[in-house]
Amino acid sequence: MNESLLRELAPAVIGVLVRRGADFAAAEDAVQDALVEAVRGWPDDGAAPGSPDGAGGGVPVRDPKGWLVTVAWRKFLDAVRADTSRRRREELVEAEPVPDPGGALDDTLQLYFLCAHPSLTPASAVALTLRAVGGLSTRQIARAYLVPEATMAQRISRAKRTVSGVRFDQPGDVATVLRVLYLVFNEGYSGDVDLAAEAIRLTRQLAARTDHEEVTGLLALMLLHHARRPARTGPDGRLVPLAEQDRGRWDTVLITEGVELLQSALARDRLGEFQAQAAVAALHADARSAEETDWVQIVEWYDELVRLTASPVARLNRAVAVGEADGPRAGLAALAELDPGLPRHDAVAAYLHERDGDLVLAARLYAEAARSASNIPERDHLTRQAARLNARLRG
Structure with missing residues (x-):
């Protein structure tokens, strides 16, 4: 089976x-x-x-x-x-x-629109789509939302009842569909390549039938991230940070397609969050080595992304970029403006403090970040970082 x-x-x-x-x-x-x-x-x-x-x-x-x-x-x-x-x-x-004539309709794509119907809240639409279309279990979705499994099960059940009387030819909100697709892609990118490939397939179909620059931007973003997948883990399964990845293993065909799609979306001069994220990914892909990365431009794109979304995650990533462009103390100053309870806050702080020379604090922060990591590869990577610095301090 x-x-x-x-x-x-x-x-x-x-x-x-x-x-x-x-x-x-x-x-x-x-x-x-x-x-x-x-x-x-x-x-x-x-x-x-x-x-x-x-x-x-x-x-x-x-x-x-x-x-x-x-x-x-x-x-x-x-x-x-x-x-x-x-x-x-x-x-x-x-x-x-x-019988359905010729299978002309993509029922999976149509189901995405039904699950993203305007009668649902965005959170319910995402949860329902992940359950019905993405194939994730209720437990996985609950972990993603940091709520008890029983709570998520009730949310999904209510969402199912809400759309039960909805006509199937009434589409949902495109922006919600895009967020759903991106969340499914991220689930696949972090642990299940089949989900990532399915998200790309559906986004391609959506782009083919929807004249929307953000759909194109999302597809570009997915392709640019997916191009790096072969280099994200070592032979032993360990997580490989972006700066240490073997760029020769990146998929240049996907990168080329992603950059071309991004350029076509940006040419319409209606910037959205997925286009801005894709621009950051394109700048990373364009650098032949980590040292050649154009961090100044990346900071500028994060400024645009923060303006568009006010996302704390975007601001956290911006702090890393500022630290690379203007030095670790500038990055720490940007980080100080953010809530310390943000996911990955300790990991970012550890990295910036290490670059600033405070190895004792960096080691402690790496260990704290490992304890709150959301997945095993990330936890193991942060644990190794803490161990590496502690070994240096003892030596």
Whole structure:
């Protein structure tokens, strides 16, 4: 049984059921039931089992998505028939629907828009999309939001109920869709390349059908970050900081495409946050070595990003850039204006204090940053940094 295949197919199957008339919550429930049958019955090679109506005699079929759609639809019909309070809906959906013509619609992309519907708050839209489309578990989403799993489960359930009566051809907010795509990409970039690739695929499709400079900017940003992925970890799995990465391992084809997309977006003179972030990524990609990085321009782009978003994270990254452009004390002065409780604040402070020569404070801050790290590779990297400085101090 191929779990990655199931995760890829699930959102498209939900989309098919919703377009056939199922409400969102019922569609997801039916698809989950179908996935359970697939997990139990599909062979290890990932092929679907025989025809779901039993006529196949166990002969594998060549259309796993079609198998899931058929099983999920019948699960939905069974649920409708069992619910006597929904007789009217049963009359509407009892007949088998006409097959979708040619698969012309991308149901996964359509599902993104449904999950980002204006009737939802941005936080709920992101959570619902990550659950229904991104394939993340409720627990993973709860960790991302720093809330209890039960709280996130309730939020997702409420969001599902909210969009259950929404027509599937009514798109959601593009800005929310972009934030969802970027969050899914970041989940994939930090630990699951398949999610990152799926986010890029969907953003490409959105860019092809949406005349929006920020969509192009987001796609450029994803490609420029994704180009560095092969160099982000060493052979032993250790995190490799940007300054130490082997730039010969960066994907120059993706970099070239990302830069060209960014230039086309910036030429429209309607700057947005994703374009500004992509500009920073492009400046890093343009430098042949860490020493040749144009930190002055990077600071200027972070100034634009802070103006656009007032994001504390952007201000934290700006402090690092200021430290590189104007020296560590200038960076520490910029950092002093920020909330010490920000994620990665201690790590940034440790780096700047080390550059300023205060190794004792830097070592302590690296250790504190490691204790609050959000993932194991980052924690291990910060722990090694603290150990490195402590070894120097003892020597």
